[in-house]
Amino acid sequence: MAAHYLDFERPIADLESKIEELSRLSETAGPGAFDTEIQALRDRAQELRKEAYGNLDAWQKTMVARHPQRPHL
Structure with missing residues (x-):
């Protein structure tokens, strides 16, 4: 399954794509x-x-909680 990144995770996504390329x-x-x-x-x-x-605002916390790839227990 392809990774789904939130807006605030874009710099992380860019680095991970560079890591994969290297x-x-x-x-x-x-x-x-x-x-x-x-x-x-x-x-x-x-x-x-x-x-x-470490610096999530309230909306970002909500987006993490609703993330489509979060684990469901």
Whole structure:
């Protein structure tokens, strides 16, 4: 299933697409070719997640709660 991103998650989505692209390039260039760059992008994506989800307004919290891919227990 394709990922569905909310508006405030766009920077995270952009980084994740770059990570996927570098991972594909790494497969053709050889193992370890882009490991440093990929790890740096993963670290930055994690920082962006903390920033985005640490400062949600009321509407953003509602959108997360209604997200189509949220887990249902």
